[in-house]
Amino acid sequence: MSDLIYYFSGSGNSLKVAKEISKEINGNLIRILKKADEISFNENINSLGLIFPVYHATFGESGIPHIVEDFISKLKNINSVYIYAVCTHSGFPGTTIENLSRLISKRHGTLSVGYYIKMSIPYSTLDKIKHLLFKEELKTNQLFEKKMNKLQEDLNKKIKVIVDDILKRKKAKLETTGRIFNILYTPLYILSKSMAKSYYKKLSNKNFNNFSKLTLYADNSFKTNQKCNGCGICVKVCPVDNISLMNSKPVWHNNCENCFACYQWCPSNALEGEIVQFQRKYHFDDITVKDMIRK
Ligand SMILES: Cc1cc2nc3c(=O)[nH]c(=O)nc-3n(C[C@H](O)[C@H](O)[C@H](O)COP(=O)(O)O)c2cc1C
Ligand code: SF4
Ligand code: SF4
Structure with missing residues (x-):
């Protein structure tokens, strides 16, 4: 029986999460690449993990990268597989997990648990402004190191919760940014979508x-x-x-x-x-x- 962990990652954050989970559950890491053929699962599959970054949710998009959407559309025979997901993001994940759950349902599967992990790199606000306005290089000073250690600490805690849930085959736990937040944010989504376009x-x-x-x-x-x-x-x-x-x-x-x-x-x-x-x-x-x- 195998535990498959499919991941997509550009700058490495989601791969970091995938690796940490894989260590704990002894899972097989598989990178999601384009042009996947139909992927059919048999009774030898214990669990299926999907780990990827949130893209463009800030602009009211689904938040799921094209390549991941394409991958999910190729899944077959997943009705009896335990499926979980982890989405890394930098602060505005929108409704990515809800959207993912709907996509998986269309393939006759169930997303049992879904988590967000915020992984924005902790440069100081002043440094970010200087970088944005004057293209100054972002510095990694002592404060940065301290914040980075905290990020790693928080990550370890979250991974522990996720792994615990996966091993217990927890169900019906889909994290959300909250209905109220999303309703309040709707005008901003509309505005940012048109600016992004x-x-x-x-x-x-x-x-x-x-x-x-x-x-x-x-x-x-x-x-x-x-x-x-x-x-x-x-x-x-x-x-x-x-x-x-x-x-x-x-x-x-x-x-x-x-x-x-x-x-x-x-x-x-x-x-x-x-x-x-x-x-x-x-x-x-x-x-x-x-x-x-x-x-
Ligand atoms: C094209 C693109 C779009 C993104 N859109 C969002 C977004 O809408 N909301 C958010 O919180 N983070 C967004 N991010 C940040 C990523 O989700 C975050 O940095 C993630 O951890 C990157 O994962 P990776 O290192 O595995 O590629 C975006 C990043 C990229 C590159
Ligand atoms: S998908 Fe686009 S951004 Fe990513 S590596 Fe390829 S060309 Fe670069
Ligand atoms: S040096 Fe040129 S070829 Fe090499 S990774 Fe950079 S852009 Fe690509």
Whole structure:
């Protein structure tokens, strides 16, 4: 009998969570990659974990990355499998878990438990403002280290609760940001969605009305600087095989998940562009580029 843990991760946070859970339940870690064929489960599967980041819930989207949605649409024979999910986020997960639960129901399965883990990197507010306004580098000082230790402590506590629940096969525990919060936030979702659409039209250089479709073309805004040495790591870490090298320089092919793995894991800081300029490069020490390379 096996415990399968499917994960998707761009900057490594969700992989960190997946690894921690896998250690505790002795699960098999499997990276979700595009173009999965139909995935059928048999009676030898004990449990199925889904671990991934929340994307674009702030803009009133489902919060589920395209690649994860695609993966779920391929699941078959999951009606008797114990399914749990963990979504990492940076503060606004919206209704991602409810949406995930609905998707799984459509495949005749049940999401038994679903959790959010906030994993935003704790730079100081002042540093973030300076970074945003003056493009100053984000610093990792003593206070940062202290906050990072706290993040790790909170993470350990949450993982313990999650693992306990999984081992007890707990049911009907889906975390939510709360109905009231979501109702109050609705006008902001509407406003931010329309702002995000204009922004993504600019990034993608496309005029689609569908936000989700626009995000696929956001890679039109990526470019490399003179530090690019053609090492090809960006090609290897892209989960959807959306990059190739041409004349030793990356070329993007408009099927982008916006995961920023190419930016995050470029060893030469050679990747630039409007969409990544405010992204903070940070990953947990025990997650390395080797973990992120597509096998
Ligand atoms: C394209 C994109 C969209 C995101 N949208 C949201 C969001 O709507 N709400 C939120 O709380 N976090 C959002 N985040 C933050 C990620 O969910 C968070 O950083 C997550 O831990 C990243 O996981 P990973 O390191 O496994 O890729 C977004 C991140 C990216 C890259
Ligand atoms: S990983 Fe960075 S340096 Fe290597 S090819 Fe890609 S952009 Fe260039
Ligand atoms: S091109 Fe970069 S941001 Fe887009 S899916 Fe690939 S790795 Fe992620």
